[in-house]
Amino acid sequence: MSLNNKPSRQLNRRKFLGDSVKSALGIAAGLAVPGVLSGCGTKEIENFFQKHFLELSPAELKSLLARLERENLKKYGKSTVVSAKPAMPGVLFGYGLDLSRCIGCRRCVHACVKENNQSRDPAIQWIRVLEFSKEKGIDFAEANPYYCAPGSGAGAADSSNKLPAAPPPQLTGEQKQILADPVSQYPLYKEKETEGPGCKVPRPEHFYVPISCQQCENPPCVKVCPVKATWKEPDGIVVIDYNWCIGCRYCMAACPYGARHFNWAEPKLPSEDVNPDMHYLGNRPRYRGVVEKCTYCIQRTRNGRYPACVEICPVGARKFGNLLDPNSEIRYILEHKRVLILKNDLATRPKFFYFYGL
Amino acid sequence: MNQHIYSAVTAIGLFLLLTNVKPAWAESLESASNSPPVSDGIQTPAPPLSPDYFPCTTCHEKGKTNNQRRQLKTDHTDIVFEHDEKNRWCLDCHAPLDRDKLHLASGELIEFSQSYRLCGQCHGPTYRDWKVGVHGKRTGMWNGQKNYFLCVHCHDPHSPAIKPIQPFPAPDKPTGKPFLLGAKNK
Amino acid sequence: MNDTKHIWRVFLLVLIAIAAFMVGRLLFVPKTFGQFGHYRAANVLEQRAFPVKYQGAESCEPCHADEFALWKNAGHKTIVCEDCHAPYDSHIKNDEKFADMEINRTADFCLRCHQKLTARPEKFPQVNAIEHLAEFKMELTDTVCFKCHGPHDPTPKDPIDKTVTPKTIKELKPK
Amino acid sequence: MIRRDFVTKGLGGVLTILISRSGIAQALTGDGKTGDTYDWEQHDYAYLIDIAKCIGCAMCVRACKRENNVPDNFVRTWIERYHVLDFNNTIVDSSPNGGLEGFKPLAEGSGANKAFFVPKMCNHCNKSPCEQVCPVGAAYHTKEGVVLVDPKRCIGCGYCIQACPFGCRFLHPTEHVASKCTWCYHRITKGLKPACVLACPRGVRQFGDLKDPNDPVRKILLETPVSVLRPDLLTEPQCFYLHMDKEVR
Amino acid sequence: MPIVNFLKACISIWLKGNKYYWAWVAFLGVLIVSGIAAYFGQIMHGLIVTSMRDQVSWGFYIGNFTFLVGVAAAAVMLVIPAYIYHWEPIKEVVLLGEMLAISALVMCMLFVTVDIGRPDRMLHLFPIFGKPNFPVSLLSWDVLVLSLYFVLNLVIVSYLLYTGFTGRHYNAKILIPLVLISIPSAISIHTVTAFLYNGIVARPFWNASILAPRFLASAFCSGPAILIILFQILRKVAGLRIKDEALAKISELMAYAMFINLFLFGAEMFKEYYSHTEHLIYTKVLLFGVGGTKVHLFTWPALAASVTAFILFLVPKTRKNFYTMNLGCLLIWFGVYTEKGMGLVIPGLTPDTLGEIYVYAPSLTEYRVAAGIFSIGFLIFTLLVKIAMPIMKMKETNPAGIRLVKPHL
Structure with missing residues (x-):
């Protein structure tokens, strides 16, 4: 040179x-x-x-x-069936949850895990049940999602970051049976009193708010997605294409309800627990490195069935229906009951309505 | 004689109560009739009857009854009665002369699978909500055939307040892999 | 040496300023200001001294025992007298009546509570005034409500207009 | 002469200050010497509003205006009517003059799905923004938790009116000072209920003392999930609402 | 083929160097290898090997990204006076500034790449290959302006080096428009990054309109702070002649920028504390720690460092003294790195939207990957400077050439 x-x-x-x-x-x-x-x-x-x-x-x-x-x-x-059934015309899904009934038993959480093929380890749960004290009301700073955790006494576990990850929660045989056949939990009041640690729900002076995706009419998560991997379907369900998501987690930062979950590791799903009834936008097995969330059990609701959490709820606190149908349960709730939505000031316009049935 | 007077007074009291309550929710019932019609052929799972006891007529002979209000000593001692226990007793709901049936305030005998009608006599607004599917649980199709659950599936008719139950496992606490700046999570 | 003089002058000025501030404070800040907080404590007593006007239903009983008894046991018992009449102090001063009691007898006033409104709780007794009166072939005029309903006991048995009785109501009402 | 005058006056001033201060302290703490048994440290008031019961008759608004000489066209407590048309559309009216004249039916065909009345008033926030901004210490908190305005101190700058998140303050049209609900401080210190509570025919409005262990309001607050307006502002309102819907702002 | 010659020349320049050069390169190489190994582990096991979880879904990577975007943007600060106002003393450092921008941008892109869960789907971000959610998502804006700014700087630097290499004077008709475009894009990369946070209504700590000005102000501190130190090293090591006057001028500008930064920070604190809404908790996490969060342990030293640096750069005496100047630079670097890195990400995400406090601290993997990326950036910068050096030196002895450096001091 x-x-x-x-x-x-x-x-x-x-x-x-x-x-x-x-x-x-x-x-x-x-x-x-x-x-x-x-x-x-x-x-x-x-x-x-x-x-x-x-x-x-x-x-x-x-x-x-x-x-x-x-x-x-x-x-x-x-053998599984992966469908991609489109939205039904004239349907806009709405969800109601009766805060005066919910007892915080977390059956919905585990029914959802089972129905939607969520990873068991690391455990991903689309529904998060928060416990609040009646005196303080809904104040997220006081929320406790870990009530009745083993070894936690009354409140949340004081675990160290350094401890090895706790084994994922194990369901007892009886609990598995309830998940397999929700009707088996009835009559509710006959449940055995002796099993497990002494913590029972509802705990006195507390109430429970289960939170999952609120299926906003104006979803902030959809707005921020840089690749259009998530969008709102005509029936109001916010869905994710797991084959398109790049895993940037911007939507998780944007979601005001903590409804989105990331596959930090390869999801583990035992073969015997796989729910073979799948939807492309819903409960088909996810990949490592993508975001997932509640889809109102799209594989069930698009076929006219209730979501799994509605079916399992032992106290009937969960209601589901078509907002455009004036005779639906959800419309009755909106028209006759005192309704509450979370973080109203953010104008996300959730289609998940908490109400007081009393 | 006394017990006859007693039950007559209760029946009248109940009737008065109902007639007083009625105007308030009768109107609402009408407005609720827009919702999917609830026929008496409502599909419900079988009522939770104790297989040890039912049918009751295996022990309780038809046409015979002891109208004495009393503390049960030999049978049914497992039943805790906490349902307005000061003002009512077994035979306000159970048909005195046919224990396989229940009876309404009107005297009409109904099957155990229709017990919601009995409950609805006093719990009008709740009955109304239950019929439109807002109180209590439904399964099945959100736009089609729905299965109802009876009041007694969740509420013990003798002690109806919901009892605390065992919750399913709590979620994992997130655990990171901090290096150097190991921190305790509160 | 000159420098020290300057310093003293400045010092003096500051002293004067502080003194002026203290004097100003003494003159302008009210006496009880700051006694319990950043406010004038005397105002708490001034606020307390404000005259009470509404005295409650019991204050009416000594003079109007009959009406009181009627009201006490009837459907309107939750409405305090002064709601429909006027505050006690516009009628009585120093335990002596000094002015007539203002009474609002207009139908409009009744309808403030009983006009049918969607926003009212379903259980609350409310009517569409025109339709309700039409049932009895009446027209909406002032005091028309009192033809059937007494203001103190509104169930139609003690009306002001004695020509109307429960029996005549039954006759008036279309079958 | 002048100096002596100044000294005596000054001393006198100090003395009067001392005397009047102790006098006020006695009057407020109710040590019996003033013949007043009311002790402001023995109370912590709270207000409870049950929306489900309200019929919108506005007796409370009338009573408040009369009891407190509230000037025309202003209200210290008012009633709002919410008409929920569908799940995203709500009309709010505060039918003329805070509901003082009562409410008329909405026009036919407005098609409300759900409607209700919401009484509103000063929330007597524990951390009140109005008090925070007052430049002269005219807005203050008594020990019972009542937020008051000292009309002799107020300069009428209107800053507190801007600061209140609930729109509860107004500028008095003739006195030109800020004015607002006092929870009828002159009544509650005599053991009476506020005029609005007295006037309410439906028991919508309840007034209680959190320091009284047998108080029904205290019991409700402890056992029932109640709401407050704008909880996100952390002003700690002391007006609690029962049966509040999401539409209420 | 001159371009081949140029590349050949580059390689031969890179292969020449004293033992310090090789030690430095080896050191970076070790860190890079370690970083690649750590990243390989992350690819194999997923992001579970980081400390990020659903509750705190962004962490160390994104913090570094934000800081480095600021560093990259700061090159503009040197470009504006140099090219537009023909302010001579700074002109000579512009090329280095732009090189720094290039290395910072490479680091930014790498930090984004290692942060995302599916790097194999990166192409979805770009038009034609994917479906960018362009006008709506701020992240797609970020991709656009970062790419634009990167290409611009690359072109400008390559062009300057190449003309320098070939001994020609640069063509102002090409260069000036490019520089003019690069100014708004430099501002926009940082503004868009600020808006990326700012637009998230769910995270009140970020949802402050003052964020973008704050970002710019702190960028105008952190970028030059690194440059000043680098210039001094280069003066010593490579014999590059950069005037003291230029350094003093840069530090003066930093003093102003730091004042604005501190002022905006104060304005933000006032708003949070005076209004005292439920959003205050995030500021409390930043300043005092809530439920075991540790970021406040860094906030106060960082604030102290920023204030000290401001004073050091404000006073002409300390500004011109090399010891205090360098100290100020280090302090500023520490202050801004904390403020815009973890001091932005952690309080933004803790407590999470449902009030849960998960105490995030980076894992070893994150440190190793980050160190690897920083090493890649430094290596790129080293290599770029290595090419620039002889060209610039040559020009010093060849006044007919480009005017990057004045012929004599």
């Missing part, structure tokens, strides 16, 4: 610019390399080139669903 080497005038700046753009692209490609490293194999390559859900042609969608079913069969040894 020589500094005296005079370049020809012909080497114009355009060429130089072209080169620099190429090198920029090269760097961009370099950035993508670790990503490609993250998964090897044809499945990932197919995933990599998959289109956005809303842009798939019917044929592509069909083959995609078939592919997902094949993958599920391979992974869980169980």
Whole structure:
């Protein structure tokens, strides 16, 4: 090399610019390399080139669903049905939760985990039941989600960050039976009194507020998603395309209700617990590194069924229906009961209404 | 004689109570009739009857009754009666002459599977809410066939307040992997 | 040496300023200010000394025992006398009547509570005045309500207009 | 002469201050010497409003105006009517003059799904923003938790009116000072209820003392989930609401 | 092929160096390898190896990202007077500033890459390949302006180096428009990053309209603070001639920026404490710690450092003294790094939207990956400077060449 080497005038700046753009692209490609490293194999390559859900042609969608079913069969040894049923016309889902009835038994949490194929370890739970004292009212600074945790005495466990992760919660046989057949929990008052630690709900002077996705009419999470991986369906359900989400977690920062959950590790789902009735936008098994959330059990509700949490609730605190149908339960609640929504001032306009049935 | 007078007084009292209550919620019932019609063929799971006892007529002979208000000593001692116990007793709800049935204030005999009508006599607004599906639980289809649960599936008719139950497991506390700045979570 | 003089002058000025402030404070800040907080404590007593006007139903009993008894046992017992009449102190001063009691007998006043409104609790007795009166072939005029309903006992048995009795009401009402 | 005068006057002033101060202290703490048994340290008042019971008759507004000589076109307590048209659309009216004239039915076909009345008044916040901003110490808190305005101290700057999140203060049209609900301080210190509570025919409004262990209001507050207006501002309102809907702001 | 010659020349320059150079490169290399290894572990196991959880879903990575966006944006501060007002003493440092911007931007992009859960789907962020939620999502704006700013700086720096290498004078008709575009994009990268936080209504600590001005003010401190120290090192190591006057001028500008930064911080604190709403708890996390959070242990030293640095740069005597100037730079760096890194992210996310307090502290993986990324950035900067050095030195002896450096002092 020589500094005296005079370049020809012909080497114009355009060429130089072209080169620099190429090198920029090269760097961009370099950035993508670790990503490609993250998964090897044809499945990932197919995933990599998959289109956005809303842009798939019917044929592509069909083959995609078939592919997902094949993958599920391979992974869980169980034949599953992955549907992509669209919203019914003239339906806008609304949810009611009777705060004067909820006893905080967390059956809904675990029914949801089971129905929606949530990861068992690390445990992801779409519903979070918060305990408040009646004296203080709904004050999130005083909320306790860990009431009745083992070894916690009355309140939250004082665990250290340094301790190894606690084993995921184990359900007793009786609890598993209740989840399998919700009717088996009745009559409610016959429940055995002796089992487990002494903590029973409702605890005196406390009330409970289960919180899951509020399916906002004006969802902040959808607004911030940089890649349109999450959107609001015509029936009001906010859904995520797990094959499009880049895992930036901006939506989690934006959600005022803590409703979105991230797959920090590869989700663990025992084959025997897989719910084979799946929806592409709902409870199909998720991937590591994507965000997931409650979809009002889209795989059930789009077929006219109640969500799993409504079916399991032992005290009937949970109500579900079509807001556009004047005869629906949810409309009755809105018209006759005292209704409360969380964080009203944020103008997210949730379609999840807490009410006082008394 | 005394017990006859007693039950007559209770019946009249109950009747008065009902007639007083009625105007308030009768109107609401009408307005509620817009909602899906609730026929008496409401589908409910079988009422929670103790298989040890039912049918009651295995012990209680039809057509015979002891109208004496008393503390039960030999049978049904497991029943805790905390349901306006000062003003009512067993035979306000259970048909005296046919223990396989319940009876309304009007005297009409009803099956155990229709017990909601009995409860609705006093708990008018709750009955109204239950019929439109806002009180109590429903399963099935949100836009179609719904299964109702009876009042007695959740509420012990003899002691109706909801009893505390065992909750399902609490969520995990998040545990990080802090390095150097190990911190205790409160 | 000159410097010290300057310092003294400044010092003196500051002293004067402080003194002026103290004097000003003495003159302008009310005496009881700051006794219990950043306010004038005497105002608490001034606020207390404000005259009481509403004395409650019991204050009416000594003179109007009959009306009181009627009212006490009837449907309007939750409405204190002074709601429909006027405050005690516009009628009595120093235990002596000095002015007639103002009484509002207009139907409009009755309808403030009993006009049918969607916002009212369902159980509360309320009517659509025109329709209700039409049932009895009456028209909406002032004092029309008292034809059937007594103000102290509103159930239609003790009306002001003695020509109306529960029996005539039954006759008036269309079958 | 002048100096002596000054000294005597000054001494006299100090003495009067001492005397009057102890006198006020006695009067307020009710040590018996003034013949007044009311002790402001023995009370902590709270107000409870049950929305479900309110019929919107506005007897409370009338009583308040008469009891406290509230000037025309101003109210210290008022009633709002909420008409919820559908789950995202609500009309609020405070039918003329804070409901003083009563409420008339809305026009036909307004199609309200749900409607209710909400009485409002000064919340007597424990951490009141109006008091915080007052430049002259005219707005203050008594030991019972009542927020009062000293009309002799107030300069009528109107800052407190801007600061109140609930719109409870107004500028008195003739006295030109801030004015607001006092919970009928002259009545409650004599053991009477505030005029609005007395006037309410439906028991919507209740007044209680949190330092009295047998007080029914205290019991309700301890056992029932009650709401307050604008809890996010942490002003700690002492007016509590029962049966409040999401629409109420 | 001059471009090939240029690249060849670059490589041969990179391969030449004394033992300090090689020690420095080796040190960075070790950190980079360690970082790559840690990142590989993160790829294998997922982000569970970090300390981030649902309750605190952004952490150390995003904090560093925010800080470095500020560093990158600060290059503009040197560009404005140098190019627009032809203010000579600063002109000579502009090239270095832009190089710093490039390295900072590379670090920014790497921090984003390591933070996201599915880096294999990065392309979804870009048009044609994906579906950017463009006008609505601030993150898509961020991608746009960061890319734009990155390309601009890359072009400007490459062009200057290349013309320098070929011994020609740069063409002002090309360069000045590029520089003019780079000024608003420099401001916008930081403003957009501020808006990215600012637009989140669920997080009251961030949802303050003062955030973007604060970001800019602190960026105008942190970027130059790093530059001043780097310039001095380069003067010693590479013999680059940068005038004292230039350094003093930069530190004076930093004093003003720091004043604005502190003032805006004070304004924010006043608003929070005076209004005393439920949102105050986040400020309490920042200043005093709530439920075991530790960030307040850094806040106070950082504030003290910022105030001290402000005073040091305000007083001409200390501003011109190299010891106090360097001390001020270190203090500013510490102050702004804390304020805009963890001091922004932790109180923003703790307590979470449902009131739960999860005490976040970075994991070893996060430290290693972050150290690796910083090393990559420093390595890039080192290599860029290494190329620039002989060219600039050559120009000093060749007054006919580019006017990046004045021929004589």
